[in-house]
Amino acid sequence: MIERHDSVVVTTVLRLLIPVAQLFALYVLAHGHESPGGGFQAGVILGATYILLALGLGREALDRRVNEPVCLGIAVGGVLLYMLTGVAAMAGGGTFLDYSALPLPVSPVEGRFLGILFIETGVMFGVAATIVVLFCRLADRGGDA
Amino acid sequence: MNYPYWVAVFLLMLGLYVMVAQRNLLKKLVGMNIFQTAIILFFLLLSVKRHATLPIVPGTVGDVRGFMNPLPHALMLTAIVVMVATTGVALAILIRLHTAYGSLEERVIAERLSAPPGPAAGPEAGR
Amino acid sequence: MRAHLPILPVLLSLAGALLLPLVGLATRRAAWSLAVASAGAATLAAAAGLVDVLVRGTQRYPVGGWPPPWGIELVLDPLSAFMATSVSGVSTLALLGAGAGVAAGVGAPVFYALALIALTGFLGMIASGDLFNVFVFLEIASISSYALVASGGGAALVAGFRYVVLGTVGASFYLLGVGLLYALTGTLNMADLAARLPAVADSPLFVGGVAFVVIGLAIKMGLFPLHGWLPDAYTYAPNAVSTLLAPVGTKAAAYALARTLLYVLRPEGLPVNATVAWAGGAAVLAGGVMAARQVDSRRLLAYSSVSQLGYIALGLGLANAPALAGAYFHVLNHALMKAALFMVVGAAGLQGRGPALRTLGLGPAMPVTTVCAVVAALSMVGVPPVGGFFSKWYLLQGAIEAGQPLLAAVVLVGTLLALVYMYRLTESVWFPAPAGRGAAPEAPAPVLVALLLLTVAMVAAGLANAPIVTRILAPAAAR
Numbered sequence: 001m002i003e004r005h006d007s008v009v010v011t012t013v014l015r016l017l018i019p020v021a022q023l024f025a026l027y028v029l030a031h032g033h034e035s036p037g038g039g040f041q042a043g044v045i046l047g048a049t050y051i052l053l054a055l056g057l058g059r060e061a062l063d064r065r066v067n068e069p070v071c072l073g074i075a076v077g078g079v080l081l082y083m084l085t086g087v088a089a090m091a092g093g094g095t096f097l098d099y100s101a102l103p104l105p106v107s108p109v110e111g112r113f114l115g116i117l118f119i120e121t122g123v124m125f126g127v128a129a130t131i132v133v134l135f136c137r138l139a140d141r142g143g144d145a
Numbered sequence: 146m147n148y149p150y151w152v153a154v155f156l157l158m159l160g161l162y163v164m165v166a167q168r169n170l171l172k173k174l175v176g177m178n179i180f181q182t183a184i185i186l187f188f189l190l191l192s193v194k195r196h197a198t199l200p201i202v203p204g205t206v207g208d209v210r211g212f213m214n215p216l217p218h219a220l221m222l223t224a225i226v227v228m229v230a231t232t233g234v235a236l237a238i239l240i241r242l243h244t245a246y247g248s249l250e251e252r253v254i255a256e257r258l259s260a261p262p263g264p265a266a267g268p269e270a271g272r
Numbered sequence: 273m274r275a276h277l278p279i280l281p282v283l284l285s286l287a288g289a290l291l292l293p294l295v296g297l298a299t300r301r302a303a304w305s306l307a308v309a310s311a312g313a314a315t316l317a318a319a320a321g322l323v324d325v326l327v328r329g330t331q332r333y334p335v336g337g338w339p340p341p342w343g344i345e346l347v348l349d350p351l352s353a354f355m356a357t358s359v360s361g362v363s364t365l366a367l368l369g370a371g372a373g374v375a376a377g378v379g380a381p382v383f384y385a386l387a388l389i390a391l392t393g394f395l396g397m398i399a400s401g402d403l404f405n406v407f408v409f410l411e412i413a414s415i416s417s418y419a420l421v422a423s424g425g426g427a428a429l430v431a432g433f434r435y436v437v438l439g440t441v442g443a444s445f446y447l448l449g450v451g452l453l454y455a456l457t458g459t460l461n462m463a464d465l466a467a468r469l470p471a472v473a474d475s476p477l478f479v480g481g482v483a484f485v486v487i488g489l490a491i492k493m494g495l496f497p498l499h500g501w502l503p504d505a506y507t508y509a510p511n512a513v514s515t516l517l518a519p520v521g522t523k524a525a526a527y528a529l530a531r532t533l534l535y536v537l538r539p540e541g542l543p544v545n546a547t548v549a550w551a552g553g554a555a556v557l558a559g560g561v562m563a564a565r566q567v568d569s570r571r572l573l574a575y576s577s578v579s580q581l582g583y584i585a586l587g588l589g590l591a592n593a594p595a596l597a598g599a600y601f602h603v604l605n606h607a608l609m610k611a612a613l614f615m616v617v618g619a620a621g622l623q624g625r626g627p628a629l630r631t632l633g634l635g636p637a638m639p640v641t642t643v644c645a646v647v648a649a650l651s652m653v654g655v656p657p658v659g660g661f662f663s664k665w666y667l668l669q670g671a672i673e674a675g676q677p678l679l680a681a682v683v684l685v686g687t688l689l690a691l692v693y694m695y696r697l698t699e700s701v702w703f704p705a706p707a708g709r710g711a712a713p714e715a716p717a718p719v720l721v722a723l724l725l726l727t728v729a730m731v732a733a734g735l736a737n738a739p740i741v742t743r744i745l746a747p748a749a750a751r
Contacts, residue, residue, distance in 0.1 A: 034201070034202065035201055036201070038222075040222065040226055069297050072293060072297065073293070073294060073297065076290050076293045076294055079290055080290050080291075083283070083286060083287065083290065086283075087283070090276055094337050095275075095276070095279075095333060095334055095335060095336065095337055096276070096279050096283070096333075096335050096336070097335055097336040097337075098335075098336050098337030099336075100337060101337070134233070138240070141240070141244075157448075161441075164437060164441070170433060173437060174437075177436075177437055177440055177441075180440075180441070180444060181440065181444055184444050184447055184448050184451070187448065187451055188447075188451050191451060191454065191455050217451075217454075220404055223404075223408055224447065227408070227411045227415075227443075230411075230415050231411070231415055231418075231436065231440050234415055234418050234419050234422075234436060235418075235433065235436045235437075237419075237422075238418075238422045238429055238432050238433050238436065239433065241422075241425070241429055242429045242430065242433065245425070245426065245429065254430060255430075258426075258427055258430065
């Protein structure tokens with residue numbers, strides 16, 4: 001079990017830094033269409049914040065916030081969101097992933113913007129949850145190997 | 146002289162050499178990573194143009210010829226994700242190998258594999 | 273719905289793969305039914321696509337609404353529809369027969385989820401009309417295959433790691449070749465590339481691109497000198513994994529090789545076709561000889577796969593109409609045969625009969641399984657009216673038509689070698705094991721149903737070979 005870090009400096013800085021980093025991950029997601037960023041990058045940052053939480057503030061801090069089967073469900077849910085956006089585009093009359101045909105009351109250009117935002121959000125949740133689950137499984141294995 | 150392309154070729158050959166010559170499985174994996182990174186570098190070098198800037202649009206587009214070719218960048222984002230996933234699977238295999246055989250050296254694992262199966266074989270071994 | 277047929281098989285198997293972990297978190301038992309249902313739905317969609325192509329002609333599907341060559345498009349033509357139906361059909365039957373074995377081994381939802389992701393990758397590779405899209409789906413299928421093979425533990429871990437390294441080298445070579453071709457022509461779309469390449473075919477970039485693409489796909493396919501990962505991977509992987517991957521995994525890569533080599537690259541001035549044909553010939557002989565020497569039934573079947581893939585490569589290299597029809601038809605036949613044979617070994621394993629040939633004997637205790645094994649063996653050797661005979665017949669015709677009597681001789685010698693190793697396998701399956709174990713009950717019902725369907729399909733493919741070849745494969749081979 002990973003213990004809370006000894007140094008007060010580390011724990012205090014992490015307590016202040018982790019929420020800011022998560023907000024930064026959301027920023028990277030939201031600005032992915034016009035600056036470097038997007039779903040995968042945001043997901044990695046978000047997943048890394050949870051790993052930092054476990055490494056610096058102890059494994060219980062992570063376990064209090066993250067339930068492993070739910071995390072797996074979020075990972076799958078992210079990819080499902082991606083696929084459902086594409087299928088919704090099919091239902092709206094276009095081909096798969098043709099966001100301009102999304103059945104929403106917006107213009108085609110805005111439809112494309114929203115479609116990309118949806119799939120990038122799905123990717124972010126998928127990647128972040130996968131990283132967290134991987135870390136939890138590997139950290140557990142280290143205890144009884 | 147296309148110096149950047151020579152760097153990509155050098156990294157490619159270095160990765161191949163490490164994969165073939167190293168006896169430790171983890172080092173082989175590192176060689177595989179170097180190999181894949183060299184290919185990513187090669188693709189990115191394809192997108193470079195003289196006096197061109199990064200393919201990020203600050204507001205209005207203006208003259209398209211002033212930007213680098215963005216397609217290889219987008220392709221390589223996918224290739225990087227593929228690289229990460231492959232490395233993840235390989236590392237998971239190596240962790241289980243280490244748990245089962247206690248070492249990541251090729252020769253040691255081969256010896257322990259051909260030895261008669263003991264308690265370390267685990268419940269999933271066999272068919 | 274009709275317009276979406278090119279992408280429907282991919283979406284259906286992907287939906288199954290994504291719903292499985294959610295379902296598996298709730299109930300483990302439903303995982304098998306959901307997996308078979310999803311693969312079956314993909315098969316129906318692929319078959320509907322085949323019928324649609326025969327009626328309406330080639331369909332092109334621009335994903336995202338962006339027209340080619342800027343957008344990624346999926347192409348549904350007779351060849352890809354035939355391959356998609358074969359791959360998804362055999363995968364459905366393999367998943368049907370996998371239930372009992374999986375319950376004893378790796379956790380249920382994980383295996384089925386990975387298997388469906390692999391199926392998504394294969395179907396996406398087959399449907400794709402864009403070179404980079406082929407790479408993406410190739411890696412999707414490969415990564416799940418790596419995990420499936422390594423899930424066996426023990427020797428499977430080492431085999432799985434070797435598969436990871438070699439498979440990644442192959443995929444990276446393919447990517448490098450695609451990069452070189454992109455640098456040469458500026459496009460990744462297959463049709464556009466085929467139109468632009470003849471003008472620039474004397475560039476060293478073209479030679480490099482062709483070389484890397486062919487070698488990369490040959491590694492993925494398991495073509496003779498580059499097959500190093502195949503025997504260990506199929507031997508030590510859990511039986512359910514081998515039943516799923518051995519029939520279809522390498523075939524999807526072989527289809528990608530056929531598509532890029534014959535439709536896109538068409539290297540006239542380079543000896544690529546001859547190299548592929550002779551590598552195929554060497555594979556037939558080397559794989560056959562190695563298979564005849566094996567004492568483990570799974571390793572025998574793995575080397576037999578190497579040998580049969582040689583036939584497909586031989587047909588692709590000869591590149592005339594009957595040889596190509598034979599090669600494509602052999603994809604279906606070999607998938608059916610190999611799935612049936614691995615399933616027989618798995619059924620024997622369920623009863624405690626070892627994978628070693630000596631201890632395999634089923635005999636009169638498991639009559640249905642034994643009969644299916646014999647039919648599959650007959651198909652492997654090439655005895656009419658079972659399907660295997662006809663694909664070799666077309667290959668022979670093609671070799672003679674191309675003026676290559678040596679390759680025709682190779683096909684015949686390969687048949688003799690197949691007779692040798694299939695006789696050894698059939699003998700050990702037919703006669704009860706000498707250890708004198710008691711009469712084992714017949715294999716569980718789903719395994720029997722899957723085996724019977726595979727056997728019926730083998731015979732049906734043989735009897736129906738004329739319409740299949742003239743209506744589907746010949747137009748595909750004529751380009």
